Amino acid sequence: MASVQLRALSKTYGGNARVVRSVDLSIADGEFIVLVGPSGCGKSTTLRMIAGLEEISEGTVSIANRVVNAVAPKDRDIAMVFQNYALYPHLNVRQNLSFGLERRRTFKSRWRGLWDREYRTHRRTELAAIQGRVEKAARTLGIDSLLHRQPRELSGGQRQRVAVGRALVRDPAVFLFDEPLSNLDAHLRGAMRTELRILHRTLRATMVYVTHDQEEAMSLADRIVVMKDGVVQQVGTPAEVYSRPTNRFVAGFIGTPPMNMIEGRLAHATGGALTFHWNNIEIALPPDRWDPRSLPVVGEHAVTLGIRPERLSPTVVSGTGSATPTGRVVAVERYGATADFAIQLAGLLVIARVSSDACGAVQQGDEVALTIDTSSVHLFDSVSGEAIGLAAPGAATTTRR
């Protein structure tokens, strides 16, 4: 196993198309790190530069404290799982698994074994060792009964397992995964995610994983790297990225459904408390949640308030004069345990996610009052999109339901 360091890593195509911009990242030995972002954000290019499949324009990649910019992929001690599995179609599963090991054999010559007895013994031992590793990897992934089959005779999930097995059997310093689950159906994807997580826990191997699916990133990663337009937006544990996004992009990208964003202004209320004003609606904010040094000039600066759908609670309005903002439910999506409500609120569509038990009475077309959990709202500068600094975690009043 090994650590990986990226220093000011950049990739430019054709002189001016800069797809990766000065990425700095340290991946610890045995860490499972996920690069996530929308299409074209540079995550796959970054991974391919680590693999050596893409030339590095600027910066360095180090694996196990060795700069590998000029090192061929085969000499980087890495294994890669591709999006389309990249199984060799003319080889069966056993041959696919042993393909990488075959290359590293010392006693290759079949002919020399005919007259050199010692060579023949070494050759047999080496071949047996390869088959041992292949069978062990196959057992780990539950594909030991498929070893004689051709790739075309396998289902998508089985092919995926073989692709992972091909990496596993090599016992590399670093595993690289390029959107390996994106061709699987939702059910199988969930199952494979769990298996990958277990595999990582068993091997304690360094793994770099690329996906555009933030749910996949959240469920797999020790740390997530969120990227946009070739720039790293935030690096942190799934909990950090979710609860303390550094900018509006990260806040909107991580989480399903995405965070609700409301444009407005800040004002001081009596007693030093902060209020958020938007379309004649006033929301009182807990003053100790934000670092006072990062707050913009109150009253002058446009800010965006972000609130996760699960922090909104709609209740049917029984009369008039509700103290909380009210809106109309325009659509309901029920998922069994939870339901999403699309609510038209002062010219804005916001989504609220509520457990099915708590919202049985709310129907499409109902007028609802929205209760906002103000202890978990986020504020972003409307111009730069940067988060307005939260106070240190210990001082924050965030509570999880």
Place this chain on the structure above:
Amino acid sequence: MNRTLWRAFQYTLLVCGALIMLLPLWWMLVVSLETPERAGAAVSGAGGLTLWPDSPQWMNYPLALREMGSVPWQGFQNALANSIVVTMLVVVGTVTSSSLVGFAFARVRFRGSRPLFLIMLGTMMLPGQVTLIPLFILFRSFGWIDSLLPLIIPAFFGNAFFIFMYRQFIGQIPESLIEAAQVDGYTLLAIWWRIILPLCKPVTAICAVFTFIFVWNDFMGPLVYLHSDDQATLAVALNSFRNQYGGLEDVHLLMAASLVTMVPCILLFVSAQRQFIEGLARGAVKG
């Protein structure tokens, strides 16, 4: 009913087409089994041919092979050996070099790849006759005239048409297969041998069959570069049945020998037919 009639019409048309195609072969077979007089009359138009000879002269076949060249039996043996050597080496050379160059054009990024590819395509427009004399002078300066080398060596420098075919086919093999093999530790040459060539079987079948048929039947090349009897290939050795004035005396023997030389081509086509048709269809759809 209409459908049955249409099907019957289709089959009739196909059978007629097949019969027209087989007519020259039938003519050769019948003439090869006739007596010298009747065969001569058939060629000069003085006498017609029956559907099958009244008394087939099967001994014409060993006689034809014995009479090929100036020394009995030796001429046929030499010509057969030369044809086999030239054809096999040219097939191996063409498949090896064309697939290798096609792989490079399809998957290896290097400076000048596109202009080089266009130049290579441009050579397809040159008729063989244009380069015949310059090539003859070149090979003469190497001292290769009256040896098999001018027929064999150029095959190891690729064939523009097959390079183009390989390049189109390899371009459809997912890039990730090559990248996976690179990560697995293989060099480009090893990837070509272990991954690309096995996946290119349909194109290789086309390349091998076409090359085999062309080289086996090639008359012009051996005629220009080979002068002595012991270097002749079968196509040139057949010429020994013509007299010094270019006339045909033993047309029955010529037809018998020609039929024998056709056998390897027919056998090869039949054995590689499945791969061959698959390759042609693939080329038609995706190429």
